[in-house]
Each structure stands twice: as C-alpha cells, then as structure tokens.
Amino acid sequence: MAVRPEGTPCWADAMFGDVEQAKSFYGAVLGWTFGESSSQYGNYTQAYVDGKAVAAVVPPMSGQEGQSQWCLYLASADAAATAGKIREHGGEVLMEPMQVGEFGTMCLAREPAGAVFGLWQGGTHEGFEATAVPGAYCWAEFFTRDPERTDAFLSAVFPYGMQQIDDAGVDFRLFKVGDDTVLGRMRMGEEFPLEVPSYVNVYFTVGDCDTAVARATELGGVLRFGPMDSPFGRFAALSDPQGANFSVIDITTTQGEMPVTTDVS
Missing domain, CATH: 3.10.180.10 (2,3-Dihydroxybiphenyl 1,2-Dioxygenase, domain 1)
Structure with a gap:
C-alpha cells in the first residue's frame, strides 16, 4: 500500500x-x-x-x-x-x-x-483516488484569526516547510511536504464577521468556475466571493444550502504571474 x-x-x-x-x-x-x-x-x-x-x-x-x-x-x-x-x-x-x-x-x-x-x-482506504480533476479535491487553506499560533502549531505537528507570499496586501503562507506545496494559510481580516470561526476551506476542481457557481446558486447555494481570476486558476467561494463552506476552482484558466515567496524557518 x-x-x-x-x-x-x-x-x-x-x-x-x-x-x-x-x-x-x-x-x-x-x-x-x-x-x-x-x-x-x-x-x-x-x-x-x-x-x-x-x-x-x-x-x-x-x-x-x-x-x-x-x-x-x-x-x-x-x-x-x-x-x-x-x-x-x-x-x-x-x-x-x-x-x-x-x-x-x-x-x-x-x-x-x-x-x-x-x-x-x-488502511485499505488510502484516501482520495483522484485529485485535481473536475469534481475532485484540489486544494485547502486554513483560515485563521491567529496566524502566528496556527503556523507554529502546524509546523510543529507536521514536517512542513513554510513559505510566505510576499504581498503587502495579504498575509498568506504555504506549507510544503518535501518539494510539494500541500496547504495554504490565510489570515482572516475584517471582511470576515466576528461570528465566523477559524475553519479549513476545501477547494474542489471544476471544468468551468462560472458554470459551477451558477448551478450552485440556482440550487440554493450562496456565493461568498468571486469568481476571480488568479495565477492558480479561476475560483469562487460558496456555501451550500446547509451552510457548509467550500470553494470551486478551474485550474485550467489562469491569469497573472505566480507570487514571489520567501522561505520561513
């Protein structure tokens, strides 16, 4: 296995x-x-x-x-x-x-x-049998109000290397296992209501972001952010009709340069 x-x-x-x-x-x-x-x-x-x-x-x-x-x-x-x-x-x-x-x-x-x-x-179930194809998991980010504590915790519990995105407008960190970037961490700012606790946001891959958003909202989902283009793909944040947060991303539609990062010890 x-x-x-x-x-x-x-x-x-x-x-x-x-x-x-x-x-x-x-x-x-x-x-x-x-x-x-x-x-x-x-x-x-x-x-x-x-x-x-x-x-x-x-x-x-x-x-x-x-x-x-x-x-x-x-x-x-x-x-x-x-x-x-x-x-x-x-x-x-x-x-x-x-x-x-x-x-x-x-x-x-x-x-x-x-x-x-x-x-x-x-054990016999190893986890995802497919990733980064339409309908499958693609990415996840820890959204946190206390990034210093979250960063220290994750890097102590797991063998993560860390990189900080060098953008004054956002506090975003990447976590790596070996050479593979596996997770992100975003500081929650004032745009998040105080009643929204820290959480993990899961991204699922879609063939077309706008089509997925339209279908989700037609079925009672709520658009929270986007759709927005990025160097990683066109994405949007949603809540399903029962309130679960998730995001969708079309990784084939990218725009802009990849961000500059700095290694963090």
Whole structure:
C-alpha cells in the first residue's frame, strides 16, 4: 500500500442533516455519483467521479447536530502519536483515534486558533483516488484569526516547510511536504464577521468556475466571493444550502504571474 507523506491532505467529508439534499446539490454542482451508504459505519456514503472515490457525506451522529462543514483529513502514519503531538503543541483532540474496520484510523482535532481538521491513518482506504480533476479535491487553506499560533502549531505537528507570499496586501503562507506545496494559510481580516470561526476551506476542481457557481446558486447555494481570476486558476467561494463552506476552482484558466515567496524557518 502506498503511504502518503505525513501531513498531506488525503480525504474530505462532511456531516449533513439532510444527506439526500447534499447528494443532490453536489451531484449537480460537481458531478458526483454516490455509493451505497454503510449502516455499519453511520450511513457513511462515498462520492465518486468516474468511479474514483473523492469525498464522502454522512448524517450527524447523535449530539453532533449543528452547522454542516467540510472536514479535511491530513495523512498520519501513526494517528495516536500525531494526536499526542497535537496536545503537546496546544491543540485539542476532539475525537480520539478510532479504528474504522480495515479501512484505517481516524481522529478529529482542533488547532489552537479554532479550525477543526482530521487525521487519517490509511488502511485499505488510502484516501482520495483522484485529485485535481473536475469534481475532485484540489486544494485547502486554513483560515485563521491567529496566524502566528496556527503556523507554529502546524509546523510543529507536521514536517512542513513554510513559505510566505510576499504581498503587502495579504498575509498568506504555504506549507510544503518535501518539494510539494500541500496547504495554504490565510489570515482572516475584517471582511470576515466576528461570528465566523477559524475553519479549513476545501477547494474542489471544476471544468468551468462560472458554470459551477451558477448551478450552485440556482440550487440554493450562496456565493461568498468571486469568481476571480488568479495565477492558480479561476475560483469562487460558496456555501451550500446547509451552510457548509467550500470553494470551486478551474485550474485550467489562469491569469497573472505566480507570487514571489520567501522561505520561513
């Protein structure tokens, strides 16, 4: 089995009070099809693009009802050991490492500034079977009100190298595993209402950003930002009808020069 490098994004799922509505929405916007729900694992239902697993939806467990949100999972070779590092560096373990049959081991945590994320120690389920193709995961960013704490935490728990984007108008940092850039971190400014907590924003690839936005809003989604062109692609930030934030990006439509970055020790 291929082992994903420590700290690499490897899976995404979300809890929805109305799973059928979520399936209908994301099926229309991202082209997902869905497998059979597994009652043994809380009616967890995987989403597929061209037969390859790209995400999952699940109803909330008892006591966890509330705002729907996407959860990004970072790869861990030893979830228990990584959970120990999370505590050691000021994070909170929300759900202790739990083995999910032969599929792997999962854990949920919160970094010091408040963003929730997961760990996944792969077994027979290694994670994403496709990325960076229409309908599949492409990118993710930690949106945080306390970037200094978030940066220190992430770089202590995972073997990340860091680069700061040299742009006076934005406080944005990149996290690398070896030579691969795997995550971003954005400082939340005054444009974010105070009631919006720190969170992880997940990007899904689309063939055409404007078409995806139009379809999403027609189906009850809310456009939060964009569409906007960038050197990385044309993207937009949305909320689905149940309030889960996500972004869509067309990575084939790029504009502008790549930003200059500085290595951070």
